[in-house]
Amino acid sequence: MSIILDRVARIADRYDEITALMADPAVAADFARLNELDRERQEIEELAQTYRRYEHVQKQIEENRSLLHDADEEMRELAESEIEALQEELEALEKQMKTLLLPKDPKDEKNVIVEIRAGTGGEEASLFAAELYRMYTRWAEAHRYKVELLSINETGLGGVKEVIFAIKGKGAYSKLKYESGVHRVQRVPVTESAGRIHTSAATVAVLPEADEIDVVINENDLRIDIFRSSGPGGQSVNTTDSAVRITHLPTGIVVSCQDEKSQLQNKLKAMRILRTRLYEMEEQKRLEELGAARRSQIGSGDRSEKIRTYNFPQNRVTDHRINKTVYQLDAVLDGAIDEFIEELAAADQAQRLEAMSTELA
Known part of the structure; x- marks a missing residue:
């Protein structure tokens, strides 16, 4: 001391x-x-x-x-x-x-862009991804954050293959940064008649939204394609070519937006997503340079890590990083995730304090 x-x-x-x-x-x-x-x-x-x-x-x-x-x-x-x-x-x-x-994370006060993608499990995974989207929007509404839908790829049964949305408000990233990872669901699928419990998954990526001053994009590095919007099943939903696909040639990152009727609005949304992904790519490189100790911290945002299981038969939600289980699955899916957020933040802080003490010893 x-x-x-x-x-x-x-x-x-x-x-x-x-x-x-x-x-x-x-x-x-x-x-x-x-x-x-x-x-x-x-x-x-x-x-x-x-x-x-x-x-x-x-x-x-x-x-x-x-x-x-x-x-x-x-x-x-x-x-x-x-x-x-x-x-x-x-x-x-x-x-x-x-x-x-402890050094403050300069990203903590930023808005976030959340990307949810259906993983293993077919249509059941898509339905679960839609439930996660609803969970985060309900949480945001309860905390008076603003939610803005940027892109959504829906299925015919009410699920989503991918949804990208922004949550705006002071400290949004500091609250939601621990949500990145693989979320797993165990239940009898609504598409199943045999009554067997299946396991499906969806991935969640929580990215701090980058400002224009954070990432400068050279227009010459972009390929912009315009096409007609399509809905579930591939049917056309607009009669004009308003959908936008932007490819960042140096990195190969591709972003598509088609939910707005205006080509300009779709382009602006696609550029926000692209800017944020490029910013996150640079942040990941920086974390790699900091070494394994920093990468092991709870808030490192490892997308491949299985972080939470939602078990319907037992009405149970378990966060595997802090070994915390609650038996209020309905409430959690309705946005009551503050208990997890607070304990994850406390555990992350404890890890960083321990690392600081070791460095100073």
Whole structure:
């Protein structure tokens, strides 16, 4: 802990230094410099104030210890009680400082683009993918996030082969980033008459939506094809060629959008998806460079990992990463996934704290 305290003490001193600089008339007259200092000050303010509170509590503990040998028995008992309470606060402050030292994910505040694809299981997998889509939209609505459908490929029985949608709102990515992976369902399919339990799967990818400043795309790297929209079974749904397919030639990424009647609107949506996939590709490269320890973290977004099972006969949902099971399947599929989100975030934070302590040791 001493190494961590030394680091935090330096940050607190830097906070005091910045505060003094901002009060200097010469600095105050330089608007750009003042803004730069203010941004730095805001970034470290909570950590610095937590450390100053930590110092104050330490001082109070020492003062109370000096009273443990007081002639007055009542005063000694009061001091013991105070020390016990202050020690608890000191431990809480130590934990808070460790947490505040963890690097913040710059993507956490971004909107997300969610891609759900039916996996193994045929039509049953498509029906399950549609249920997952409904689950996330219900969750978003409950948290007053805005949902925007970008692309959907439906089947004739109410399922979806693929659906891509945006969830907009502050902190959307910080909440949903743990949902990436393979979701598995176990139940008697509605398409089955034999009554046997089948296992099907769908993949979920949660991507932070990239801004234009995050990814610059060269128009010369794109091939844009225009075609007529089609619905389930391949029938034409529009009489004009409004569907858009964009191929990014350097990477081979292909994005199609056909749900809008306007060719321009379909192109704009396809470009949002392409930009986000390119951004995610660069992020994955960066994670590979960070090494195996970082990739093993819960929030790494491994698409091939089986993360959750939805068992209908037992009314059970199990998240395999944290060994958590709830027996409220209907509620979960109706959007009640906050319990999983909160415990996954806590487990991820615990892993990162352990990794930080190991690095500093």
